[in-house]
Amino acid sequence: MNKLFAIRHEDKYLMERRAAITPTHAKILIDEGLEMLVESSRKRVFSDMEYKNIGAEITSDISKSPVVFGVKEMPLSIFEENKTYMFFSHTIKGQEYNIPLLKKMVEKKINLIEYEKVADEQNRRLIFFGRFAGLAGMINSLWSFGLRMEEKGIKTPFLKLQQSHHYNSLEDAKKEIKAVGDEIKKTGLPKELQPMVIGITGYGNVAKGAMEIADLLPIKEISPEELSQLDSFNTTSNNMLYRVTFKENHISKLKEGSQKFDLQDYYQHPEKYENQMEDYIPNLSILMNCMYWDTRYPRIVTKDFLKNLYKNGEPKLQVIGDVTCDPDGSIEATHKGTEIEDPIFVYNPDNDTPTMGAKGHGILIMAVDILPSELPRDASVAFGDALINYAKDIVTCDYSQNFDSLKLPAPIKKALILHNGEFTPEYKYMEDFLK
16 A cells, blocks of 8 residues: 655746645644655745654655645656646646647556546535635736726725735735725725726636625625616715626527526537627626636627727726636637736737736736635645545555546546546546547
8 A cells, every 4th residue: 555645846837836735734644654755845835844844755856656746737757657646737628738748648657636626426626726716816806906097097995905925814915905995985986986896707616715805895796687777876885896796697698599598508508609798898897707618608708899898988897807717718818827927918909919017008807827826825725625635545545456446535536537547437538639
C-alpha cells in the first residue's frame, strides 16, 4: 500500500499561490501514517517552514512520489509513467490549448483525477474554488467600477476599494466593502449612477460568492422583469443598489418564441435557443458573468451587440466581471483571460480592440483567469476542507487493478478520467479530442 504523496510548486502563473493541501490538512494525513513531499516554493501562500513543522519533507524533486496533487495545469515534463495526478486539467471540453497535455498523459499511462468532476449522486460538485472566484470577481469588479467612473470624472466610494489580492484576508476585504456600503447609506451615490444595478448570471457556487460580496452593500434584490421599472430616478433610492439574478430562461429564449422555456429541453437542444440577455443589459451598471457556458449555447454578450449599444451614446453598463472567463466565449469581447498583475482592459466595440487598464472608449472587462488565487489562503483552506475527505483513499489506492475493482470513494472514481492512460467509461468521448 502506497503511503507517499506530494504537492507541487504551481508554475503556470506568476501569482498562483494556492495549495491543494494546506499544512493543517497535511498534518491530518501525516498523523494517519502517510508521508508527504512538498516541492519548495517561495511564492506559495503557505511557507515551506509551515509544512516542515508538521512533518513534511521539503524538496526540489518530488519525482519519487507516485501521487501528486496540484491546482492548475502541470508542465508536460512532470509526468512519469503509471503515476497518479490530481489537478484542474481543463481538458473535458476538448480545450484545444490542453490537447498536448492530454496526449502526454495518455502516452505516459497516467491516472488523471479531475477536481472539476468530483461530484455526488446528484452531480453536485464537491471540491471547488468556485465560491472564491465569485468573491474575488465581485471585489475586483466593484474596484474596477470605481476606477472606470473616475476616468469619466465621477467620484464614487468604490475608489476606496482595492483589487482582491491586496487584502490580507477575505475578512479584511469584507470590512472595507461594508464601510463603502455604510458610506453609500449615509451620503448616497452620484445622480449619474442611479439606479445602480448589478446583474449576476447563474446561481451556483460562483454566483453565490459574487452575491455574498454584493450583499455587503445596501442592496435590494429585484427580478429581471422588474428591471425596466427602475428607469425613472423617481422610483429609486440614491442610498441603495439593486441586484438581479439571471437564470437560463432569462438569458436564452426559443428561436420560435412561441413555446414556454423548458430547462431540460434547453440542456438537450441548445441549438433551438437564441440570446435574450440583450433585453436586460441596457439597464445594468455591472454585469457579473458567473455561469457555465460552452459553444453549444447562445452567447450572453456578443461583439455586435456591444457595437450597437455604443451607437446610441454612452450606455449605462460600465463593467463586465467575466468570472467564467472563456476566451471568445459567452462574453465574446473577452479575448483572453487576464493576469492578476494586469487584470482589466477596455474593449472598444467600434474597432474591436482591447486596451489594458481602465482608460479608453468602450466597456471595461475584468477577466482574471485565476481569481481564487487572489484570496489564496482562504481559498486553499476551504478547498482542503473538502479534499481531505478523500485524500487518503486517493494516495493508498492500488491503481494497477482494473477499473471496476479500484477502491476509491464513488465521487473520486467518477472523476477518474484516465486509468493507466485509458479513458474510463464516462470519458470515452474524449478519445475524439486526440484524433
